[in-house]
Amino acid sequence: MTDIAEMSFEAALDELEKIVAQLEGGKAPLQESIAIYERGEALKRHCEALLKQAEARIEKITLAKDGTPTGVEPLDQ
Template identity: 75%
Template sequence: MAENKHADIAKLSFEDALSELEGIVGKLEGGQAPLQESIDIYERGAALKAHCEKLLKSAEARIEKITLGADGTPKGTEPLDAD
C-alpha cells in the first residue's frame, strides 16, 4: 500500500526528490507537525531516500573513467569499477 501511496516519487528527478526530502527533514526536526502527520511524512521521506539512492546507483553505473596510454594520451574508457 505504501508503494501506491508514494507512486509519484518514481517520476521525480534526483534534485526534486532531494529538495522534498530536505523539506521533510526540516519539518520533522522542527517538530512542526502533529504525530500522525510526522509519521506520514517520515514514510514519504523514507521512500524519497530510497528513490535518491536508486538514482545515484544508476548514475554511478554509467560513469566511466578515462584510461591513459603510456604517453599520457587518452586511449579509451573503462567501467568505474573495473577491478
C-alpha cells in the same frame, strides 16, 4: 503530491530536505509526522537508486603512456 518515481534527483532531495526540517521542527501532529516520515523514506530510497544508476554509468578514460586516450573502463577498477 508528485509521484516519487517521476522525480529528478534534485527535486527528490529538495523535498527530502524539507521533510527533515519539518520533522525536526516537531510541530506536525503524530499522524502527519508518520506520513511525512514514510514519504521521506521513499524519497531517500529513490535518491539512492538514482545515485547508484549514475555511478554505474560513470566511466574512467584510460590513457596510453604518451597520454593519448585508449578507451574507457568502469570507474571502480
